[in-house]
Amino acid sequence: MSDRVIKTDVILIGAGIMSATLGTLLKELKPEWEIKVFEGLEKAGEESSNEWNNAGTGHSALCELNYTSEKSDGSIDIKKAININEQFHLSRQFWSYLVDRKLIQNPQDFIMPIPHMSMVQGSNNVNFLKKRYEALSKNLLFKGMEFTEDPKKLMEWFPLIMEGRTDNEPIAATKVEYGTDVNFGALTRMLIDHLESKGVEINYKHSVYDVKRTKEGLWQVKVNDLVGCKAKYYESKFVFLGAGGGSLELLQKSGIPEGKHIGGFPVSGLFMVCKNQEVVEKHHAKVYGKAKVGAPPMSVPHLDTRFIDNKKSLLFGPFAGFSPKFLKTGSNMDLISTVKPHNITTLLAAGVKEMALTKYLIQQVLLSKEQRMEELREFIPNAESDDWDIVVAGQRVQVIKDTEAGGKGTLQFGTEVVSAADGSIAALLGASPGASTAVHVMLQVMNKCFPQEMKAWEPKIKEMIPSYGKSLLENPDLYEKVFTSTSETLGLAKKEEVHS
């Protein structure tokens, strides 16, 4: 072991959207703290946060049908949709603050307005969508949502989806004009560049392989410098494991009791990308469908207009699949190396419970391109194979843990912040709703890890995020204010276009 241990105030492991967001928040709140970032790859935002590795939807429950469930009495539960919508508004406010202060520039390089639509077929699904529309459109946060079953209107909304449709199945859709497409890769790179300009040391090609508590109660982080081919040692009072799929293994290495009895289940993803620009130009929306029976929520099919590198693109997917890797650039040993004596019964219980899901994911991996085209043709009946290529997306590691509601080995589809009781280390696990709610999730990390400082930080947090600590739904004036100002700063759909 090297005898030189470098001390710092904060260590962020991984240069994805989560570490980038936490680092930016902390730098605004405590500029004097020294922060170091360690990233195994040669650039920031290359794993799940990369623009080609996720769908870039600014998740605010405007179109995602899995955020609204049907209750046993037939009514629609919109609680989750409201939460996610409110959380996305925290992100919009923080990004606007950064743009306003010129800490990041050119918002159109990371966020673009795009209508969000939901589309369903079959009378049961149409009934569901209608009830969902009735429940949401009355709500302030979803004001302006439209519903139609009229084929002419549907043809106006999404001609690509309607042309060549020969079946007589009822079809319906909802539309919200003020949805967004977010390039989380570009945003991550902007935030990391900003941090670097403020003196934060960003160490690329530095892979963290161990995290241990020292006798003094600090965290010692062992880093493999992949260029210098040597081990380096750092110590700090606070460590954030923002390593995406790599966080679980590091959490286990930290040995904190809160990290025990937790496992990870990797779900891989593929998109189809359209290479015919004429087809791309015919579509202008994110259109979310309904997941097939037995399919996990993250495989809800959607046809997305995307803005990547200032070019309009069209992607369809994701097709879920199984791979033992926890990161796209990970190893086939990732899954097995996180099986420990303390989580093996949890994992085995999940294995038994989720047999159907595993079978589904393996079947998905084995689909040929033509079989994938058939799924795409459920959206675009006239889709031509030659117009579409397959791109491999990121890995999502779903959390498996024992819960009161689900019992032993329950698969979780949300994100989880796991932290030590003293708040000295925190990890982010899981991937949904994901990058869109990065600001909300990092505020959660700060609440857990810096409870003393949060009181003093509150005025500055409220300057950055005016609705912090308040419900927008319960404060309609504040909602109108933040909606209008963030739309203006970020160049998004204006209030009068939206709420008229």
Ligand SMILES: Cc1cc2nc3c(=O)[nH]c(=O)nc-3n(C[C@H](O)[C@H](O)[C@H](O)COP(=O)(O)OP(=O)(O)OC[C@H]3O[C@@H](n4cnc5c(N)ncnc54)[C@H](O)[C@@H]3O)c2cc1C
């Ligand atoms: C197919 C797919 C579609 C998605 N669609 C959406 C969407 O539409 N909207 C949305 O909001 N979210 C979406 N998400 C989720 C979103 O992409 C993630 O929640 C988010 O990018 C996670 O960010 P992160 O910073 O935690 O992880 P990452 O971006 O994966 O960053 C982690 C970083 O840590 C590094 N790292 C790992 N291990 C180590 C180590 N030991 N040492 C040093 N560095 C390490 C990695 O190289 C990586 O750069 C999607 C995800 C997938 C996979």
